[in-house]
Amino acid sequence: MKKYIRVVGAVIVNEKDEILCAQRPEGKNLALMWEFPGGKIEEGEAPSEALERELMEEMECKIEVGERITTTVHEYDFGTVELTTYYAKQLSGEIQLLEHIDMKWLARQDIESLDWAPADIPAIELIKNGSPAK
Ligand SMILES: Nc1nc2c([nH]c(=O)n2[C@H]2C[C@H](O)[C@@H](COP(=O)(O)OP(=O)(O)OP(=O)(O)O)O2)c(=O)[nH]1
Numbered sequence: 771m772k773k774y775i776r777v778v779g780a781v782i783v784n785e786k787d788e789i790l791c792a793q794r795p796e797g798k799n800l801a802l803m804w805e806f807p808g809g810k811i812e813e814g815e816a817p818s819e820a821l822e823r824e825l826m827e828e829m830e831c832k833i834e835v836g837e838r839i840t841t842t843v844h845e846y847d848f849g850t851v852e853l854t855t856y857y858a859k860q861l862s863g864e865i866q867l868l869e870h871i872d873m874k875w876l877a878r879q880d881i882e883s884l885d886w887a888p889a890d891i892p893a894i895e896l897i898k899n900g901s902p903a904k
Contacts, residue, residue: 773849778821779806779890780833780858781897788875789897790860791884795871799848804884806855806893807831807870817854825858830866833858839896844889855893 782790792807794800809824811817818835825831836857843852867873874884878898886894 772845775849775851776811777809777851777853777889778811778817778824779808779853779855779893780821780825780835781806781839781855781893782831782833782858782860784860784875786875786877788877789881790865791874791876791881792867792870793872794887795869799846800887802871802885803887805887805890818856821856821858828869829863830868831863832861834861839900840893842889842892846888851889853889853893855890855897 780790784790790807791804794803794805796802807825807828808821809828811820812823815823821835822833825833836859839855839857841852841854843850865873876884878900881894882898
């Protein structure tokens with residue numbers, strides 16, 4: 771059976787209602803594709819805790835986790851990813867790219883232009899039509 775991987779992604783929105791998009795590195799699954807920063811939920815961890823931990827590890831960024839956007843399941847060749855996305859706000863810290871090779875702040879209507887990891891497509895659809903997060 772394929773590995774079942776529970777993943778959380780942070781849809782960080784800034785004061786201009788732009789969304790933080792992050793590009794995966796070469797040499798890993800989904801190389802050079804765009805994703806929301808985040809990662810795997812560890813044993814015993816709540817999704818919001820996992821998200822806060824991952825953002826600190828990957829970007830040295832402290833966030834406040836907000837509303838859940840959606841949960842989708844996608845079958846990749848390396849496993850099945852269950853991705854849950856949450857709106858989030860950056861509280862402090864300057865974003866450092868410790869795992870990603872690039873990042874962009876894009877207006878909602880422009881996020882579709884990137885080459886997203888396939889599991890992210892349903893979330894992208896919701897976000898691009900979404901109203902600004904409170
Ligand atoms: N963080 C994140 N991961 C996503 C998204 N969409 C998507 O398919 N994924 C996949 C990529 C990875 O296979 C998995 C996330 O796990 P991860 O970020 O901890 O793993 P990774 O492949 O970068 O690194 P590793 O620890 O397995 O070496 O979920 C997304 O929007 N954000």
